[in-house]
Amino acid sequence: MAVTGHRDLTGRSVPLVREALVALLGAYAGDGLTGVSCVAEGADALFADVVLDLGGRLVVVVPARDYREVQAEAGRAGEFDRLRRAAAEVVVMPYAKADGEAYAAANRELFRRADRLVAVWDGRPGNGRGGTADAVAEAGERGLPVEVVWPDGAARLG
Structure with a gap:
């Protein structure tokens, strides 16, 4: 399973999304679960943590050579490094x-490696190339099943 999702989840949303991911991925727990993620802040990192907590195998797709620098500037290099080491x-x-082109290519790699896409998505249009809405649309065009996770009470910042 691959993941796409919002990076800007509210603090109150994080445990709600995590619980929903545990419920969804729990059916695949153990050796049969492989999660593919770019481990970006928010949904991607939550998904990766749940995969690991359930005993699954994590595959990290790094969109570009400067992606860690982008993560460090966002103050989350430690989390990125931890998930990368666990992969x-x-x-x-x-x-x-790391730009729109790199993110779109990373999405294609996620799709290539997955038999389903988990989308932590509020259903609204995207705000840039390679974002959640674009990933959901492209997965649909490719015939990749999409599981949308957006629990009651989840929200984005702003």
Whole structure:
């Protein structure tokens, strides 16, 4: 399973989304669960943590060579490093700069490696190329089943 989702979850939303992910992924727990994630802040990192907590295998897709720097600037390099170290496999995409093109390519790699997409998504249109709404639309075009996770009470910042 691959993940896409919002980075800007409210603090109150984090445990709600985590609980919903545990409920969804629990059916696949153990050796049969492989999660593919870019481990971005928010939904991606929550998904990765749940996969690991359930005994699954984590594959991290790094969109670009400067992605860790982007994470460090956002104050989350430690979380990124922890998840990357816990991964069974790390795939670094052939881009120097983490931008819309790199994120779109990373999404394609996620789709290639998954038989379903988990989307932590409020259903609203996206705010940039390679975002959650674009990933959901592309997955649908590819015939990849999408499981939307947006529990009651979940919200985004702003």
